[in-house]
Amino acid sequence: MRVNGTVHPAPADPRRLLSDHLRHDLGLTGTHVGCEHGVCGCCTILLDGAPVRSCLMLAVQAEGHEVTTIEGLAAAGAPLHPVQQAFHECHGLQCGFCTPGFVMSVVGLLGQHPNPTTEQVDEGISGNLCRCTGYASIRRAVHRAAELSNK
């Protein structure tokens, strides 16, 4: 599989979850695990550009696919990706644990709807749980991200 542009071999253990493989084999610990049953969305990554739960996939299932994690959005030292920048500007994160999952979902959402309506924003982030923000600032961040992306 290709992860953030680099080709990696699949793990030897066929039952290794993709989330565990990314975190503990490849050291990409920005992908977080909040429930391990596909509800919280913390482990959201992009698989061939579409948001998926990496805790619900086996790593071997990602063989032959393009995986993008939060670390793949902006190189170290480079400016933040517009979605990351928007979360910063709008106070869209507090503890930061759910944040990578939200950011990846929003990247996917804006890929589909570059100018999302209020309903599309709520729908687009309705697969991610946040316990800190109450979502208001995240909603603002999604709209701001659309603005920044369209500049």
Add this chain to the structure above:
Amino acid sequence: MTTRWFGARVQRVEDDRLLRGRGHFTDDIDEGALESCMVRSPYAHARITSIDVSAARALPGVKAVYVADDLPFGHTDLPILIPHPNLTHGRTQRCLASEVVRYAGEAVVFVVAESRYIAEDAADLVQVEYESLPVVITPEVAAAADHLVHDDVPGNVAAEMLQEVGDVKSALAAATHRKRLRLRFERGAACPMEGRAVWARWSETEHRLTVYDSTQSPTSIRGGLAVLFGLPESDVEVIAPDVGGGFGPKIMLFYPDELLVPFAAMQLGRPVKWTEDRQEHFTATNQERGQVHEVDVGFDDDGRVLALDDDFIHDGGAYTPYGIILPIISAAQVPGPYRVPNYRVRFRDMYTNAIPTSPYRGAGRPHACFVMERTLDAIAAELGLDRVEVRRRNLIATNQFPYEVGVVWQDGNQVIYDSGNYPALVERALEMLGPRPEGDHIGMGLSPYVEGTGVGPYEGAHVQVLVSGKVVAFTGIPNQGQAHATVWAQIVADQLGVEVSDVEVSSGDTRRFKWGVGTFASRSAIMAGNAMAVAAGMVAEKAKHIAAEHLEADPADLELAGGSVRVKGSPDRGIPLAAVAVLSNPMRYAFGGGTEAATQFAAKPRPGSPLPEGEQPGLEATGYFSPVGSAWAAGCHAAYVRVDPKTYRLEILKYVVVHDCGRLINPLVVEGQIEGGVAQGIGGAFYERLAYDSDGQLRNASFMEFLMPYATEIPKIEIDHIETPSPLNPLGIKGAGEAGVIPVGAVLAAAIEEALGVAITEMPLSPLKLYELFTSPPRGEVAPLA
């Protein structure tokens, strides 16, 4: 001190690494750590008859399988954190149960292996035989005492406490009107997105135990580990790195894993890690909020409360490691922002076969607020008065501060409200709420509240100006998302006249600051914030003193601004703070970074010794803050809701919050705290219910069935602030962390009651619960509103 940064909407400085996925959470740490898991009791109450771990131990890749007998502390009861004379029957669990388990989820066996996968395979091979015992679930069942949770605790009563102000019996007897209510609040779960986690390493050569713990109190963990392992505290370092939300249960200590992981690391000579999974969070991490209140209130024709008698039982869970702080807080907070001239409150803390309870955001307050607000709504309904008007008539007036409630507070002192303006909160909330929306099945709820914040005993901070001119600031309390790195930087930057970006804050790391208590009870802004101001203020004074010598000026004529110490009114006559930091450390050997300026031939010779008696090298200081009492924040929430009469779906049409947490350090951060708190309150009031069955099994121990709200359930929340500074701390701050959650249940109960015309006497609600209430309303309780 200028207040250039204090009060400003400064964007957070901690965001960048979190947004890039470069945060540092406990489970992110690997370093060749062994991984572990628990075998937990499937029974809520059972006697263990045998444990067989032989097959688990034989599995390749398994490094150790521990039962109680394998631990030197295996038969020692874990500590009671907050002993209290009324806690006459305090009981705590042991690290691993070996005789009786008292909640489903209690740890029995601890497995360490090369990977989590192998550890879980091994856990499946562990054979534990149980003989089930009768289960006591819910505080009412506990109070009936047909069965006991602990054989030696009669009546299941861990503690009983009675307090009285005035003469309740006489005042009730003399009151024109009297009303009795039974009000029930169920347990809730905090559910931070990051569960709990512990990573530990023992270095034999350095004789040092290093523990990373997703805890709200690393300093206390360190103290406890030092005692348990017989190490000097200087050999134990505990770090709470990035913590993915806390909300209370991470302040509890010790959970078994917090001892087992360091123990195994010391025994096995390898780092060991344990990471809670979500199911374990539901079955083994502390919960809160279960209480049943029996209220008897006496009032006059105008709706003024004359006497309130509240007798409540508190669901303590299977053990009482946290003491009786929760019911003490509830008892103290029931009167809220109202005058209650005669108040009697008795509670009994009941053992049940469920997870122990300890604070969860709000900590005893949401239920207390619910009790008082439901009572006032009942009074209004009884007298046919406007609900807001009844509140106005009972609010403590602005000229009554400091206001003594007459009951004891969680710090052992009396509850004394330091300052506030409660009528202004209510009026502003009404103004923001605006006119009632058109339509049927619409209801309005309004609830003011108070919150005792910033409980002591103290916190500290260390601030140092480096020779680069950058500033580092440390405090012992950890951060779980409250933007400590930003708000402490604002406070320090103001004191030192530098930019926020010049200040780097580190918190929750005992290597950098070893004293302190923890992040809980809406206390960090008050406690560590003021400690930061004290420490930075000391640094500023020292800087002036050193610079005065250099500038040949009077220290009183100097100010810190623009990164320099300079003469007031003559900004050109100054010395950069970096240079002052160099001069603060008289040296023999320069080490670069401009330090040659402080060597013996470069510096202007100072009369006498280079470091005069009483002075210390370095432009740094450690300061502490310890308040005389809690600062009482307050607020008022109000909402319009609509309930669908067919599906009982709740629609929150408008939700407004007026909040008074004294002086605001950073409105952006405070508003985030409020928005998050309200969302958690809405979840707790209408979506999240811990569905225990009579066998003590939690039937919905996953996010599939425990319905935490998504964005689709949380409305826009409109916020305004008023600022009544606290006289109890130099910065005038009051805490803000828990305020958002406190009155939500009370507000939604009132609004839904009005929308549907059914009496609401319990929390949480749900569409199903509303359907049940609508089709068979309870009798003899709150009369439905007209």
